[in-house]
Amino acid sequence: MTREADLYPAVKRFLERQGYTVKGEVGAADVVAVRGDEPPVIVELKLGFSLKLFHQAVARLAMTDTVYVAVERPKSAKALKANVALARAAGLGVLSVRLPQGTVEAMCDPGEAGPRKSKKKRAKLLRAFERMRGDPNAGGATRHGIVTGYRQDAVACARFLAVHGASRGAKVSQWAEVKDATRIMRDNHYGWFARVETGVYELTSAGRKGLADYGEDG
Numbered sequence: 001m002t003r004e005a006d007l008y009p010a011v012k013r014f015l016e017r018q019g020y021t022v023k024g025e026v027g028a029a030d031v032v033a034v035r036g037d038e039p040p041v042i043v044e045l046k047l048g049f050s051l052k053l054f055h056q057a058v059a060r061l062a063m064t065d066t067v068y069v070a071v072e073r074p075k076s077a078k079a080l081k082a083n084v085a086l087a088r089a090a091g092l093g094v095l096s097v098r099l100p101q102g103t104v105e106a107m108c109d110p111g112e113a114g115p116r117k118s119k120k121k122r123a124k125l126l127r128a129f130e131r132m133r134g135d136p137n138a139g140g141a142t143r144h145g146i147v148t149g150y151r152q153d154a155v156a157c158a159r160f161l162a163v164h165g166a167s168r169g170a171k172v173s174q175w176a177e178v179k180d181a182t183r184i185m186r187d188n189h190y191g192w193f194a195r196v197e198t199g200v201y202e203l204t205s206a207g208r209k210g211l212a213d214y215g216e217d218g
Contacts, residue, residue, distance in 0.1 A: 002072065004030075007045045007097050011070050014095070014104035015041065029060060031070075043068045043095065049083040057092050066110045068093035073105075084108050150189075151214060153178045157185055158192050158203055158211045166202035 011031055012022045020033035020041065031043035042060045046053040046069065053069055060067045069087060073096040074080050080096065084107045087094045094107040131149030160176040161167060169182025178184065185193040185201040192207030203211075 002047060002099065004045045004047055006099060007047075007070055007072065010097050010099070010102045010104050011043055011045065011095060013102070015043075029063070039064045039066055041066045041068065043070050045070050047072050048074065049079070054086065054090065054092070057087075058090055061091065065091070066093070067091075068095050068106075068110065070095040070097055070104070073098050080107070147214065150184070153180065154184050154190060154192060155211060155214050157181050158207045161193070161201065161203040162208065162211055166196045166200055168199050169201065170199070172201075 008024055008031065012024070015022045015031075015033040018035070020035045022031065022033045024031055026032040029042045030045040033041040033043070035041075040063070042057075042064055044053060044057045044060065044067070048071055049069075053071070057067050057069045069092055071094075074083075084094050088108045091111055093110040096105045096107050097103070098105075128149055131153070132147075133149075133152050136147035136152065156176045156178050157172050160172050164175075169185055172185070173179060173181035182199065186195070188194075190206070190210055192204055192210050193201045194204050196202050
């Protein structure tokens with residue numbers, strides 16, 4: 001059974017090759033490395049990423065700015081990438097340890113800048129914000145799940161068809177005030193709409209149920 005202590009030899013060799021003197025279990029720290037007059041390096045060892053690991057590592061920042069978390073390399077590249085991003089945002093470094101080979105890879109170093117801001121992602125967030133009517137998810141999801149702006153638009157289209165019957169997308173768009181009404185009904189993501197003829201849609205039985213479920217929330 002793998003233990004946290006099994007990570008230590010590989011981490012110790014990794015640091016010693018860089019000229020550090022390394023000792024384990026120094027005070028509250030799992031690993032401390034010293035090189036000349038430089039600030040000490042602290043490494044917290046864990047078999048996997050966890051909130052507790054990040055809490056411990058952040059607490060060590062009170063002692064030095066050079067703090068790493070060392071974990072056994074996870075099988076999921078996606079999980080590794082996400083946790084490296086979190087560590088970088090917190091000012092921590094990440095050491096990935098391959099136990100069978102006894103090798104260590106520095107995924108990021110302490111003090112590196114956090115993730116770059118994406119204008120595209122921010123614009124997408126603000127579009128989603130503007131699209132939503134009111135605050136339907138206040139306090140968490142509704143009884144039927146998260147209500148998105150897209151779903152609110154679909155509910156508005158369904159509500160119009162429930163009252164007026166089969167209608168052209170352009171009319172639904174104008175009267176229900178849903179800019180993308182035709183596309184929403186054509187894509188039929190929820191199975192609520194059926195095409196009667198080109199550009200004309202009617203409400204399905206699933207749509208009537210969806211309207212009953214989401215009508216109040218939407």
